[in-house]
Every structure is written in structure tokens, then in C-alpha cells.
Amino acid sequence: MDTVLLLFPADPLRPRRPDPHFAPEADAARAAGAPVALIDHDLLAAGGDPARAVAAVRTPGWAVYRGWMLSSDRYAALTEALAARDVHLWTTPERYRRAHELPGWYAALAAVTPASAWTAGSDRAAFDEARRALGPGPAVLRDHVKSAKHHWHEAAFVPDLADGAAAWRVATRLRELRQDDFAGGFVLRRFEPFTGAEVRTWWIGGRCVLAGAHPDTPEQPPEGGPDLSLPAAAVAALDLPFVTVDLARRTDGRWRVIELGDGQVSDRPASLDPAALIEALLAAAPTPASR
Template sequence: MILVPSDVVRPRRVDEHFAAEAAAARQAGWVVALVDHDALAGGGGGDADAAVARVPAGDGAVYRGWMLGAGQYAAMAGALARRGVTLRTGPAQYRRAHELPGWCAELAGWTPDTAWTDGAERAGFDRARAELGGGPAVLRDWTKSMKHYWDEAVYIPELDDAAAAWRVASRLRELRGDEFTGGFVLRRFEEFTGAEVRTWWVAGECRLVGAHPDTPGEPPPDDLDLAGIAPVIAGLKLPFVTVDLARRADGAWRVIEVGDGQVSDRPVSIAAEVFVGAL
């Protein structure tokens, strides 16, 4: 079974963003069921049972929808379990893929040096800053950056400049608002060339390689070699993830992000039928 968000205005229809995937899934023989994302993500913790009220009793399921916080996903999983439906990706697995501390340490050597905090306090931020050492860095929280605010909320030219670094952190915290997740993440700045590549992994095996959704017209280069990183991703033991990679200026491929595949966007350059087939 595949679970997709319902349209906000026409709740018996699939959200237009996921309509092509839902149609391809039906054609491939999947059961397609609707989930009310607003009920899941609403204030006061949402209403997970109401959100999955249209999901038929069944067995295994994969979610393909808008991003959910780890707590919201766990609530959905619990509500589905009460209907006899088990998500292929359990709540703990979702959190590991969705939040950077769940995967970053295991990718040491493949991803920029990283330090993070638990919470948004200045003392923790300064400890993480000292751990990473001097030089330039980029900032985000456990789940997301504010890349469209690069100069004011992402890029830190010099970590040893404590006051300037904290201004960037404070701005990130302000912009993320109630969606700020976990704590600050500081990553060593590395110079990259070309567009990012999004790879899709099912049960530790790369099933699809494509453009990143931000640059759908820039396909992966022919010389992308995943042989080295493949056993590392398999070692995460996660059922369905995306891994975004970029080529560093010295030619090395680096992991920029790992994400849960259920809430990772599909670039328009990958047909829905191809995507569902890979999944």
C-alpha cells in the first residue's frame, strides 16, 4: 500500500504534487490510500487517528508525502498500527534518516566534518564551534538549512569570530521558528562544483540515480561511482533513504545529506512510473 496526502480543498482526491506517483502506483498494482497531512501536522500535536481514517486495514505500507517531524511520523505509525497497517519504515528508522545526528557519524570521511548541539543555547553552540575548530562553516538545524538566506543564516566565514557566528545562529533560529528541530549543526565548509545528485536506496541498494529536485535539468555525470559509498549506506540498515552527493573541487564525491525517501522530493526529470518501479 502507498499512502499519499489528500488534497486540502478536495479531500477525496490526491494532492496534486503526488498525483502522478499515485497514478503510477495504481497502474503497478499498489493500493493507494489517502492521509490528511494537515490533521497530522496541526497544532496541539495533530490528530493522527483522524489523519488516517481513510486508510483501509491492511499490512505493509510506504508513505509518500510532505515532510513530517519525527514525533508526527511516530503518531501516524501508531494510528496506522491500530488499523492493522505497518509502515515499512518504523518511527526509529524514520528519525535516524530524517535527523542528521542519526546518520552523520556513520558517514565520517564521506561527509564534511560536523558538530551539533542538543538545543539552541549559546553555550552548546560555542562548544560545537570549538569542537569543529577555526575556519569557515555552514549552519543548519537537525533537519533543514535556510539556504535561501545564505549570508545571514547559513554561512559563517570564521568560526573563531564568536560574536559573528552567534549572529548567524540566532538568525537561523529566528527564521526556523517553531519548525526549528533538535539543535544547531555546524559543518566544515567545502568548495563544490556542479549540481547535486540525488540517489535513492531501498534496503541498502541504490535503485535510482537522478538530478536533485533543485536542478532537475542537470543530470548526474557519467563518472559518478557509488562503489565506495554503497557498503556505508547499506550499513545504515534503513529501508528507504535518499543520499544527496556533490563533487568537491578536488574531484571527490561527498555526501551532503541523507533523508528518508518517503518525504524526499522527486525531481520532475524522473518520471513517476520510473520512480515507482524503482521503489
């Protein structure tokens, strides 16, 4: 029976093999009878010829990518190059951007995620406008896609947005660290105190199909599981085919959404069985016969 094509990044050193990080998922796909093809992620991400990056893809039909992160623009280039080969990604470029960048999903989840304000670009005046819009108090800084949380005190945490000079120093350091990967603009998020490890949940067609540990803490599964009743309707309303939603328990006991991301480029924690993820995708994704 026809099934969806799974695309993975090739190993840069052995391009006929999948990148080792995604090899367990590629093996699980083959074991389930799904076709697998490899793309040159490094070439694509660096702005190289998308047609060359997908030269090894020869199976037409619907496809799902599982690999390293791509900017929204490079994902659009990947989509176009694959379409020239009659391969159609389940997630369109517009939906990828909506899931991949915080401004695309924030409004739908505003009631269950920290209050946020953002800029388009890295201009100081726009940053100050966003800072004043959010109001005084502590905040967490990131760009439209990602933070520098491993540089918490120098490039992520803003103790008080009322101190414009200090806040701008954090923003400047974030911009330096992110370099060419800086995406969209600055995002300021109201700081909320959380307890315990984050939980990563996987949603396909607006329905949660898997929940477990976050990749940063793969051996810390959630105690009792997150409360998905509040975000469920909002995630479904976003009409995104494949996403992850990261949640954490606030110190008052309420579960809050930390992040929503496109599932194609969301990391799988080592503690999550690759076969479980692949089987969930194969059960829900469109097949060549349904085109």
C-alpha cells in the same frame, strides 16, 4: 497479488484526491496495481488527532508513505495511528529518525561527508561548544533536519567559526526563520567547495536503485554519474529500508555526501519518472502476504 499500500497526502482543498505535487506518483501506483490511500498531512503535522488524519486508510498490511516532511515525533504518531488499523509502515519510527536527522546517520558516513558538530537544543553555550569542537574556518549551519540555504549569507554560511559573535548572529537568524520547524538543535558543518549541481540517489534495502538530478536543479543530470563506491557500504550498514543520498563533486574531483534523508519524505525531481520510483518501491517493499 497482494502488494504494498502507498500512502500519499490528500489535497487540502479536495481531500478525496492526492495532493497535486504527489498525484503523478499516486497515478503510477494505481497503474501498477498497488492500493493507494490518503492521509491528512496538514492535520497530522499541526499536532492534530492522528486517528482522524488516517481515517481514510482502510487497507491493512505493509505501507510506504510518500509525502511532505513530518517531524520524527509526528511520524511516530502516524505509525501508531496506522498500527491501530492494522497498517504497518515499512520504516519504523526509530529508523525514520535515524535517516531524517543528521546525528542519526553522520557517524556511518563521516569519512565521506563534511566534518560536523551539533547541539541538542538552541542554547548559546552549547552552540559555542560545538563551534569550538569543529575549529576555526568557514562552516555551513543547519538544524538536525534542514538548512536555510536560500538565506545563505544571513542564516546558513558562517565565514569563520573563530568569530563567535558573528557565528551566533547566523545561528539566531536560522532559529528565527525555522520557527516551529526548528528540529533538534544546531548543526555546524565544515564548508567544502563544490562544483556543479547536486545529485540525488535513491536507495532501497541498502542498494542504489535510481540516480539523477536533485530537485533544486531538475534539468541538470549528473555528468558521468557519482562515484557510489565509498558511500555504498556505509549506507548498507545503516540498515535503513528507503533513503535518499545527495552527493556533490568537490573541486578536487572527489564526490562527497551532502545529505542523507528518509526516502518517504524526499522530494522527487520533475525529471525523474514517477513510475520508475514507484516500481522500484513495489519490487522491494514487503507485502501483506509476507507479514
